[in-house]
Amino acid sequence: MKKLLILGAGTAGTMMANKLRNKLSREEWNITIVDQFKTHYYQPGFLFIPFGIYTRADVVKPKNDFFPIGVNVVYSKIEKIVPEKNQVVLEEGVVLGYDYLLIATGTRTAPEETPGLKDKLWHKEIFDFYTIEGATALADFFKTWQGGELVINIAELPYKCPVAPLEFVFFADAFFTERGLRDKVNITYVTPLPGAFTKPRATKMLGELLKTKNINIVPDFTIAEVNNDEKKIIDYGGKELKFDCLVSIPTNLGSKLIDRSGMGDDMGFVPTDKHTLQSRDFKNIFVIGDAANLPTSKAGSVAHFASEILEENLLCAIEGRPYTANFDGHANCYIETGYGKGTLIDFNYDTEPLPGSFPFPGLGPFGLLKVTRTNHYGKLLFRWIYWHILLKGKKMPIDSEMQMAGKKL
Amino acid sequence: MTTKTIANIKVEVTEEGYLIDSSVWNKEIAKAIAKEEGIELTDKHFEVIEFIRKKVAAGEGLTIRGIGKSGVVDAKTFYQLFPGAPLKKATKIAGVSKPVSCM
Numbered sequence: 261m262k263k264l265l266i267l268g269a270g271t272a273g274t275m276m277a278n279k280l281r282n283k284l285s286r287e288e289w290n291i292t293i294v295d296q297f298k299t300h301y302y303q304p305g306f307l308f309i310p311f312g313i314y315t316r317a318d319v320v321k322p323k324n325d326f327f328p329i330g331v332n333v334v335y336s337k338i339e340k341i342v343p344e345k346n347q348v349v350l351e352e353g354v355v356l357g358y359d360y361l362l363i364a365t366g367t368r369t370a371p372e373e374t375p376g377l378k379d380k381l382w383h384k385e386i387f388d389f390y391t392i393e394g395a396t397a398l399a400d401f402f403k404t405w406q407g408g409e410l411v412i413n414i415a416e417l418p419y420k421c422p423v424a425p426l427e428f429v430f431f432a433d434a435f436f437t438e439r440g441l442r443d444k445v446n447i448t449y450v451t452p453l454p455g456a457f458t459k460p461r462a463t464k465m466l467g468e469l470l471k472t473k474n475i476n477i478v479p480d481f482t483i484a485e486v487n488n489d490e491k492k493i494i495d496y497g498g499k500e501l502k503f504d505c506l507v508s509i510p511t512n513l514g515s516k517l518i519d520r521s522g523m524g525d526d527m528g529f530v531p532t533d534k535h536t537l538q539s540r541d542f543k544n545i546f547v548i549g550d551a552a553n554l555p556t557s558k559a560g561s562v563a564h565f566a567s568e569i570l571e572e573n574l575l576c577a578i579e580g581r582p583y584t585a586n587f588d589g590h591a592n593c594y595i596e597t598g599y600g601k602g603t604l605i606d607f608n609y610d611t612e613p614l615p616g617s618f619p620f621p622g623l624g625p626f627g628l629l630k631v632t633r634t635n636h637y638g639k640l641l642f643r644w645i646y647w648h649i650l651l652k653g654k655k656m657p658i659d660s661e662m663q664m665a666g667k668k669l
Numbered sequence: 670m671t672t673k674t675i676a677n678i679k680v681e682v683t684e685e686g687y688l689i690d691s692s693v694w695n696k697e698i699a700k701a702i703a704k705e706e707g708i709e710l711t712d713k714h715f716e717v718i719e720f721i722r723k724k725v726a727a728g729e730g731l732t733i734r735g736i737g738k739s740g741v742v743d744a745k746t747f748y749q750l751f752p753g754a755p756l757k758k759a760t761k762i763a764g765v766s767k768p769v770s771c772m
Contacts, residue, residue, distance in 0.1 A: 454757075458769075482733060482744075496747070497748050497752055526734060526738060
């Protein structure tokens with residue numbers, strides 16, 4: 261029996277287990293997936309928790325619900341990968357061998373990278389919303405908060421789900437307006453980027469949206485430390501900003517397992533061919549999702565599009581054929597803008613987010629770089645799609661390759 | 670893309686002033702670009718610039734974190750040397766392309 265080993269049972273790993281169990285013969289291929297945790301989190305839902313739209317129960321399900329029959333599931337910490345020996349060592353010294361390895365170990369927030377961030381105000385007046393603990397602590401805080409300086413800070417690039425901090429401030433604007441507190445809450449978006457987003461048209465559109473919602477933006481701010489006593493954040497240039505409530509998007513790093521295995525870059529992401537998804541250093545290792553160092557968004561949609569490419573290329577590798585699939589860095593993000601509306605961006609390595617309609621040219625139903633009610637319903641509907649279609653590796657009616665049809669240059 | 674004379678040499682630059690061809694770069698060009706950015710270059714600046722050029726020549730990505738941990742400068746000093754937006758300024762002066770922020 262040949263062995264395919266998948267490390268990490270998050271969005272990317274679970275999708276791949278489902279897709280590959282369908283494709284690889286059970287007589288020939290043994291598939292094993294390893295993860296240390298038994299709970300699957302619907303991470304896009306974390307954003308909704310601080311504002312009381314979702315609770316914990318809306319975003320958790322047992323991982324076991326999503327694995328296909330015929331895949332071995334191992335719940336264990338992973339000590340390290342020994343690529344030279346085609347082996348993975350688990351916590352208790354158990355060794356798993358493999359013919360092919362898929363790394364899907366994701367990214368994690370590392371607040372300890374910024375001095376003073378994870379200190380005495382952590383989860384009291386300083387929060388993150390990229391963990392279930394942070395999101396629920398912030399929900400409790402907002403229930404009784406009477407207003408002040410609300411500062412949202414992105415510590416460093418890259419970070420998971422690049423639009424989530426923008427959605428957070430749009431939601432905050434609506435939330436405090438509805439509570440009659442908006443005149444007491446000053447919202448400031450503090451980013452190391454030169455504007456609201458990276459690419460010109462989306463930056464312009466989202467920057468204008470911030471302005472109309474009376475949300476301040478402080479660009480080019482790279483945080484050096486948090487002063488807990490004086491409640492301010494300080495950047496490397498000495499710029500200071502006061503806060504009463506700080507919502508941080510901490511530094512994102514790859515899994516410690518990657519560092520332990522000596523396979524990561526300076527942030528613990530695995531060097532990966534951006535088109536084939538093969539590891540740069542090892543022919544029988546492929547990397548998918550946030551764990552890879554690809555120059556695109558760290559997001560579930562990217563992992564989803566990449567999963568179709570990886571499925572095809574892995575089969576090529578197994579059958580000894582040249583790779584036939586080419587990943588274009590496709591990302592697709594629904595952006596909540598508050599008050600039951602949303603916008604949508606669709607882009608890849610080479611094409612910036614453009615206005616237009618999606619997925620059907622001229623018809624939509626979704627509007628690119630437009631604020632519409634349908635876009636918001638798209639996002640809400642996505643949670644159902646995620647649990648029932650996407651994780652199970654079923655085909656979605658959206659091309660993995662980004663389409664220019666429907667976009668306006 | 671426009672043509673510009675920097676330190677008496679005709680060079681092609683992007684709209685934002687980054688050299689198109691990194692190989693035409695020399696220390697005089699660096700000093701002239703730095704002056705436009707309001708920076709007087711010291712030996713320490715050049716150490717950082719050399720590091721950046723080496724990294725880019727090797728096809729490796731540049732991040733403030735990477736430079737801060739390189740042993741050449743720490744992040745704080747890097748900001749002091751190239752105030753405001755250190756990575757953007759330092760790459761421009763080093764004659765390499767503007768780093769892309771990927772998200």
